[in-house]
Amino acid sequence: xSETTLRLDRVGPVATVTLDRPDRGxxxxxxxxxxxxxxxxxxxxxxxxTVLVIRGAGGTFCSGIDLLDFPPEAKPDIRGFxxxxxxxxxxxxxxxxxxxxxxxxxxGGGLQLALTCDARVATEGASFQLHEVRDGFLPGMGTFRxxxxxxxxxxxxxxxxxxxxxxxxxxxxxxxxxxxxxxxLDAAVGATIAAFGEIHRDAVxxxxxxxxxxxxxxxxxxxxxxxxxxxxxxQSEAFKxxxxxxxxxxxPRPRR
Amino acid sequence: MTRAxxxxxxxxxxxxxxxxxxxxxxxxxxxxxEDPKVRQxxxxxxxxxxxLVLPEPDADGVMPDEDGGALLAKHLRxxxxxxxxxVERCLEANRRTAVEVDFFATTTSTxxxxxxxxxxxxxxxxxxxxxxxxxxxxMGCNAGMNGLLTVASFAAANPGRAALLLxxxxxxxxxxxxxxxxxxxxxxxxxDGAAAVLVVADERLTAADGPAVLGFESHIVxxxxxxxxxxxxxxxxxFYLGWEIPYLIGxxxxxxxxxxxxxxxxxxxxxxxxxxxxxxxxxxxxxxxNLGLTEHDVRHTxxxxxxxxxxxxxxxxxxxxxxxxxxxxxxxxxxxxIAMGPGVSIETGLLRW
Numbered sequence: 001x002s003e004t005t006l007r008l009d010r011v012g013p014v015a016t017v018t019l020d021r022p023d024r025g026x027x028x029x030x031x032x033x034x035x036x037x038x039x040x041x042x043x044x045x046x047x048x049x050t051v052l053v054i055r056g057a058g059g060t061f062c063s064g065i066d067l068l069d070f071p072p073e074a075k076p077d078i079r080g081f082x083x084x085x086x087x088x089x090x091x092x093x094x095x096x097x098x099x100x101x102x103x104x105x106x107x108g109g110g111l112q113l114a115l116t117c118d119a120r121v122a123t124e125g126a127s128f129q130l131h132e133v134r135d136g137f138l139p140g141m142g143t144f145r146x147x148x149x150x151x152x153x154x155x156x157x158x159x160x161x162x163x164x165x166x167x168x169x170x171x172x173x174x175x176x177x178x179x180x181x182x183x184x185l186d187a188a189v190g191a192t193i194a195a196f197g198e199i200h201r202d203a204v205x206x207x208x209x210x211x212x213x214x215x216x217x218x219x220x221x222x223x224x225x226x227x228x229x230x231x232x233x234x235q236s237e238a239f240k241x242x243x244x245x246x247x248x249x250x251x252p253r254p255r256r
Numbered sequence: 257m258t259r260a261x262x263x264x265x266x267x268x269x270x271x272x273x274x275x276x277x278x279x280x281x282x283x284x285x286x287x288x289x290e291d292p293k294v295r296q297x298x299x300x301x302x303x304x305x306x307x308l309v310l311p312e313p314d315a316d317g318v319m320p321d322e323d324g325g326a327l328l329a330k331h332l333r334x335x336x337x338x339x340x341x342x343v344e345r346c347l348e349a350n351r352r353t354a355v356e357v358d359f360f361a362t363t364t365s366t367x368x369x370x371x372x373x374x375x376x377x378x379x380x381x382x383x384x385x386x387x388x389x390x391x392x393x394x395m396g397c398n399a400g401m402n403g404l405l406t407v408a409s410f411a412a413a414n415p416g417r418a419a420l421l422l423x424x425x426x427x428x429x430x431x432x433x434x435x436x437x438x439x440x441x442x443x444x445x446x447x448d449g450a451a452a453v454l455v456v457a458d459e460r461l462t463a464a465d466g467p468a469v470l471g472f473e474s475h476i477v478x479x480x481x482x483x484x485x486x487x488x489x490x491x492x493x494x495f496y497l498g499w500e501i502p503y504l505i506g507x508x509x510x511x512x513x514x515x516x517x518x519x520x521x522x523x524x525x526x527x528x529x530x531x532x533x534x535x536x537x538x539x540x541x542x543x544x545x546n547l548g549l550t551e552h553d554v555r556h557t558x559x560x561x562x563x564x565x566x567x568x569x570x571x572x573x574x575x576x577x578x579x580x581x582x583x584x585x586x587x588x589x590x591x592x593x594i595a596m597g598p599g600v601s602i603e604t605g606l607l608r609w
Contacts, residue, residue: 225544225545
C-alpha cells in the first residue's frame with residue numbers, strides 16, 4: 001500500500017501515522033480520509049501494534065478540511081463529511097490505545113481527529129480552534145464530541161466564537177492531557193504510552209465504547225451494555241491469569 | 257468450462273400477526289399480577305407491545321385457564337390464519353400464486369401437530385398436491401435459519417423452482433400464560449407472528465430481485481443444552497430460560513460468524529447489514545458488544561422486539577422485511593443473518609445483494 005497523504009512508521013508496539021501534507025497544513029482531503037480508513041483496517045487486521053500515535057508533519061498537526069477538495073463550480077457534496085465521520089468512528093473503534101501528538105495548529109477537522117483519540121499530548125506552542133461557525137459552516141461532529149470533553153457551555157462558546165485556544169488553556173479545559181516543551185513531544189508521547197502500562201485490546205476498545213455511550217443511554221440500558229461488555233472482558237486469558245495469580249499469592253488484588 | 261452455480265435469492269418476504277396487541281401494562285393488569293419481581297420483567301423488557309391470542313376475562317375479570325387441548329387447538333387455528341396471510345403476502349409481493357410453489361417448508365415450536373402445518377396450508381392456500389414439503393418442529397428461535405438453509409438448498413439444487421419457507425409461531429398457544437416468578441421472563445417476552453420468504457435460484461435474477469443466500473455456518477454449545485428447554489408439567493408445556501443464556505451466546509457468537517466471514521474472505525467491516533434475532537434485550541446487547549455492532553446495525557432487531565416481542569423463528573424474517581422496505585441495500589452489499597435458540601444453537605447465514 002502506498003500512502004500519498006500519510007506516512008506510517010511501525011516500531012515495536014507503536015504504530016505512528018503522520019499526516020503528511022505539510023505544504024497544505026496537513027489539511028484533510030478525501031484521499032487522506034480514504035487512506036486513513038485503509039490504514040486503520042490494516043492495523044486492525046494485522047494486530048501487530050497496541051498503540052496508534054497520530055501526528056502531523058512540518059510543525060502543524062492539522063488545519064482542518066481541505067477546501068481545495070471542493071470543485072469551485074460544482075454543487076458542494078455532503079458525502080465527503082459522511083465519509084470523514086466514518087473514518088473518525090473507525091479510529092474510535094480500534095482495539096488499540098490511540099494518542100494524538102499535537103504540535104502547532106490543531107483546527108476544525110484536526111481537533112475532531114484529536115478528540116477521537118484516548119489521549120492528547122501537545123507542545124506549548126500548539127493551538128486549538130473550531131473556526132467553522134465563523135466561516136459559515138459547521139464544525140463536523142465536533143458538536144457531538146467536544147462538549148463531552150469540556151462541557152456544553154465552554155464547547156458552545158469555543159465553537160461559536162471560533163476562538164483560538166492555547167495549549168495551556170486547552171489543558172485547563174480538558175482538551176489536552178499533557179503539555180510539553182516544543183522539543184519534548186517525542187518524550188512526552190513516550191511517557192504517555194508508558195502511562196497506559198500493559199494494554200489489553202478488548203478492554204481498551206470496550207471501555208472507550210462504554211464511555212462514549214454513557215452520554216447517550218439511560219442507566220438501565222447502559223447497565224445491560226456494561227454487563228455484556230464485562231462478560232466479554234472476564235472471559236479473556238488476561239483475566240483468568242489475574243485470578244490464578246491472586247489465588248497463588250493469596251492476595252485479593254492484582255500486583256501493581 | 258463449468259459455470260459458477262447460481263445462488264438462490266430471497267425474492268420476497270411476507271408477514272402477518274394476530275390483530276390484537278397487548279402492551280406489557282395491559283398484561284400485568286389483565287392477569288392481576290402483584291409480584292414486583294414479575295412486574296419488573298415486564299417493565300424492563302424493552303417490549304412495548306405484543307400480538308397475542310388470549311381468552312377474554314370472565315365476568316369477575318379473571319382470566320380463564322386454558323388446558324393443553326385448548327392450546328393445541330388455538331395453535332392450529334391461529335397458524336392457519338396468520339400462516340396463510342403471511343404466505344399470501346409473500347407470494348403477492350413477487351406476483352406469484354400458490355400453485356407455482358414447488359417446495360414448502362414450515363418452522364414452528366409452539367404446537368405439535370400430526371399431520372404437520374404444511375398439510376393444512378397446502379390445501380388452504382391451494383398449492384399443488386405434488387408440492388414437496390418439510391415441517392421443522394421444535395427447534396426454537398433459531399429454526400428460521402434452519403428453515404432458510406432447507407429452502408435455499410432445495411432452490412440451489414433445483415434452479416428455477418420456487419421454494420417457500422413459513423416461520424409460524426403462536427407463542428400464546430405454546431404454554432400456559434401465567435405470571436408466576438418462574439414463568440415471568442418467558443411470559444414477558446414472546447409474541448405471535450408468522451413470516452414467509454420465497455427463495456428461487458435463477459440466472460436471470462439480479463440484486464434488484466433480492467439478496468443471494470451465499471452460505472451458512474452453525475455452532476452448537478453442548479454445555480448449555482439444558483439451559484433453554486420445554487418442560488412438561490401437569491400435562492402442559494412450560495418454557496425454561498437460564499439466566500446465563502444471553503452471556504453464553506455472546507461468548508460464542510464470534511465462532512460461527514468469523515468462520516462464515518473467513519470462508520468468503522470477508523471482515524466484519526465488509527458487512528453492511530446485520531439481521532439479528534430479537535431474542536431479548538440482554539442477548540442483543542451481548543451480540544452487539546461481542547461483534548462490535550452499532551445500535552444502527554441492530555435497529556430492526558430492536559424495533560421488532562419493541563413492537564412484537566420475541567416471535568421465535570419468525571423474528572429474523574420480520575427484521576429482514578424491515579430492512580428490505582428501507583431499500584438501502586445496494587448491489588454488492590453483504591448482510592449477515594444471526595439466529596440463536598435452544599441447543600444452545602447459533603445459526604448464521606451470509607447474504608449478498
